[in-house]
Amino acid sequence: MTSLLRVKNLSVTFDTPRGPVEAVRDVSFDLGHERLGIVGESGSGKSQTGRAILKLIAGNGRVEAGCIEFDGMDILGASERDMRLIRGARISMIMQDPRYSLNPVVKVGDQIAEAYRIHSRASAKEAHKKALEMLETVQIRDHEKVYSLYPHEVSGGMGQRIMIAMMLIPDPDIIIADEPTSALDVTVQMQVLGLLDDMVTKRGMGLILISHDLGLVSSFCDRVVVMYGGRVMEVLEAKKLHEAQHPYTKGLMNCAPRLKDRQTVLPILQRDPSWLTD
Amino acid sequence: MIRVQDLRVTFGKGKNLFHAVQGVSFEIKAGEAYGLVGESGSGKSTILRAISRLTADWSGIIEIDSAPLSHRRDKSTARKMQMVFQDPYGSLHPRHTVNDILKEPLEIHGVNNRDSRILQALSDVGLSIDLRFRYPYQISGGQRQRVAVARALILEPEILLLDEPTSALDVSVQAEILNLLTALRRQHDLTYLMVSHDLAVVGHMCDRIAVMNRGKFVEEISAAQLRDAEPEDAYTRQLISASGKYDRETAKSFVSFD
Ligand SMILES: Nc1ncnc2c1ncn2[C@@H]1O[C@H](COP(=O)(O)OP(=O)(O)OP(=O)(O)O)[C@@H](O)[C@H]1O
Ligand SMILES: Nc1ncnc2c1ncn2[C@@H]1O[C@H](COP(=O)(O)OP(=O)(O)OP(=O)(O)O)[C@@H](O)[C@H]1O
Ligand SMILES: [Mg+2]
Ligand SMILES: [Mg+2]
Numbered sequence: 001m002t003s004l005l006r007v008k009n010l011s012v013t014f015d016t017p018r019g020p021v022e023a024v025r026d027v028s029f030d031l032g033h034e035r036l037g038i039v040g041e042s043g044s045g046k047s048q049t050g051r052a053i054l055k056l057i058a059g060n061g062r063v064e065a066g067c068i069e070f071d072g073m074d075i076l077g078a079s080e081r082d083m084r085l086i087r088g089a090r091i092s093m094i095m096q097d098p099r100y101s102l103n104p105v106v107k108v109g110d111q112i113a114e115a116y117r118i119h120s121r122a123s124a125k126e127a128h129k130k131a132l133e134m135l136e137t138v139q140i141r142d143h144e145k146v147y148s149l150y151p152h153e154v155s156g157g158m159g160q161r162i163m164i165a166m167m168l169i170p171d172p173d174i175i176i177a178d179e180p181t182s183a184l185d186v187t188v189q190m191q192v193l194g195l196l197d198d199m200v201t202k203r204g205m206g207l208i209l210i211s212h213d214l215g216l217v218s219s220f221c222d223r224v225v226v227m228y229g230g231r232v233m234e235v236l237e238a239k240k241l242h243e244a245q246h247p248y249t250k251g252l253m254n255c256a257p258r259l260k261d262r263q264t265v266l267p268i269l270q271r272d273p274s275w276l277t278d
Numbered sequence: 279m280i281r282v283q284d285l286r287v288t289f290g291k292g293k294n295l296f297h298a299v300q301g302v303s304f305e306i307k308a309g310e311a312y313g314l315v316g317e318s319g320s321g322k323s324t325i326l327r328a329i330s331r332l333t334a335d336w337s338g339i340i341e342i343d344s345a346p347l348s349h350r351r352d353k354s355t356a357r358k359m360q361m362v363f364q365d366p367y368g369s370l371h372p373r374h375t376v377n378d379i380l381k382e383p384l385e386i387h388g389v390n391n392r393d394s395r396i397l398q399a400l401s402d403v404g405l406s407i408d409l410r411f412r413y414p415y416q417i418s419g420g421q422r423q424r425v426a427v428a429r430a431l432i433l434e435p436e437i438l439l440l441d442e443p444t445s446a447l448d449v450s451v452q453a454e455i456l457n458l459l460t461a462l463r464r465q466h467d468l469t470y471l472m473v474s475h476d477l478a479v480v481g482h483m484c485d486r487i488a489v490m491n492r493g494k495f496v497e498e499i500s501a502a503q504l505r506d507a508e509p510e511d512a513y514t515r516q517l518i519s520a521s522g523k524y525d526r527e528t529a530k531s532f533v534s535f536d
Binding site for chain 2: 041141157182193212215252259264
């Protein structure tokens with residue numbers, strides 16, 4: 001499989017009044033035309049890994065890496081101007097909190113249309129039509145009505161799909177999807193994943209799916225990167241996630257309630273400091 | 279404890295009139311946990327918002343302890359019933375510290391012993407007092423959600439309305455919050471109305487579950503029926519088949535129910 005993206009020894013460090021926070025430490029992986037999952041507990045560095053690839057790290061953060069290479073380009077050395085050409089058009093990221101990322105005073109449909117016009121030379125009318133199509137593609141019912149709603153008027157799951165529509169519209173080579181379906185009901189979640197699946201299998205896109213749902217990742221992805229404390233604990237074939245040997249991965253698998261058998265108390269993850277040292 | 283009869287909620291006017299909830303009825307006994315699941319946009323959050331009177335255009339009957347609610351928010355029912363919102367980022371004021379957030383309801387309701395109530399609420403939800411003077415952006419997502427639960431509990435309500443209380447959290451924090459909610463319900467004899475799109479979560483937490491689609495209940499089932507996958511309704515069966523894992527063929531086979 002040819003590689004779309006190579007990340008070698010990536011670290012992200014934030015300066016804070018209480019000293020440096022090492023959010024990502026020495027992370028390496030390759031992404032091909034595949035579905036790569038990143039799982040791990042809250043704060044383990046999943047989002048910052050995704051953001052570093054697009055150089056979207058907050059002002060108090062520093063990115064260091066052996067290399068971040070996309071399609072023969074050196075992202076690490078790229079200028080902000082080059083990055084603006086890459087972001088959205090070539091690599092796009094579906095952010096974790098959709099309603100935070102939408103403009104509160106612009107109709108959601110117009111925001112999708114605008115995303116299209118930035119990357120194409122479409123007329124306002126074409127962009128309007130394309131935005132309606134995209135709303136339909138992400139399984140939004142009554143897309144004509146929803147087009148004219150403002151972000152506070154759409155439900156949680158609708159907001160998430162509107163963000164997905166905006167990111168899919170420029171037809172990028174890589175999508176980094178940060179918890180893209182966490183607010184969706186399970187049937188819509190499956191349909192949205194079906195859509196992303198088609199983009200990978202039919203159009204050869206590369207997908208990084210960041211998620212805390214291990215069951216979903218193991219059934220949807222090809223490979224999974226398991227992160228803890230900014231580090232990669234292990235990289236597994238997705239289908240083998242339930243055979244994972246690392247106690248952290250096993251712990252995460254056990255925490256989730258199961259539909260089939262009810263437990264009175266859910267197991268809690270027991271963290272071990274040695275996971276970060278050896 | 280809660281009785282809802284023929285609840286209808288609309289948004290907009292004239293040609294933009296939209297019926298978000300279309301005649302929903304249910305009863306929740308004291309100490310019971312009742313779940314709402316269903317399609318995105320089917321009106322789950324809207325039902326909770328109507329019960330907390332955060333939305334004005336509703337009709338039907340909402341009774342708490344056999345007393346019908348009026349359309350205006352009043353202090354005594356606000357104290358009895360608290361809501362934890364779907365969006366942990368949006369529901370905490372970004373420029374208020376954890377302390378400010380917990381103090382506000384105490385001030386509104388003129389409650390004394392504020393310091394000890396705040397410390398108690400932090401300890402109830404397992405938050406260290408080191409976090410007391412931090413801002414929401416300085417704590418993790420799971421800690422923010424604990425703050426939201428602490429704020430809801432600080433007035434010692436009898437009813438909690440929980441809108442996707444763990445959907446923004448990772449599984450390890452989710453397990454902690456769900457265990458916490460289970461323990462609090464037992465300790466304080468609370469009644470829960472809980473929305474979640476995760477069937478395993480509602481199955482774990484709730485006694486009875488209503489399934490919604492397009493503003494209506496399609497059926498009400500017990501947690502045991504959900505576990506044994508014995509629903510009557512085709513939409514519910516589709517939900518169960520989508521639960522837990524992705525399957526390309528299943529995803530493509532989904533139909534929409536009107
Ligand atoms: N601007 C910042 N300043 C200081 N620390 C930060 C900053 N942004 C993120 N961090 C820290 O970096 C670490 C990794 O954060 P990241 O957002 O990658 O976590 P995550 O794995 O995506 O978690 P979640 O599942 O909760 O989204 C966290 O400890 C976080 O508090
Ligand atoms: N202020 C508003 N103005 C207009 N329409 C609204 C408003 N608030 C909600 N709606 C509409 O009401 C319907 C129900 O929304 P609600 O938020 O209750 O859905 P939900 O079942 O909670 O969905 P989700 O699982 O996605 O959170 C949606 O179609 C939504 O667009
Ligand atoms: Mg994140
Ligand atoms: Mg909702």
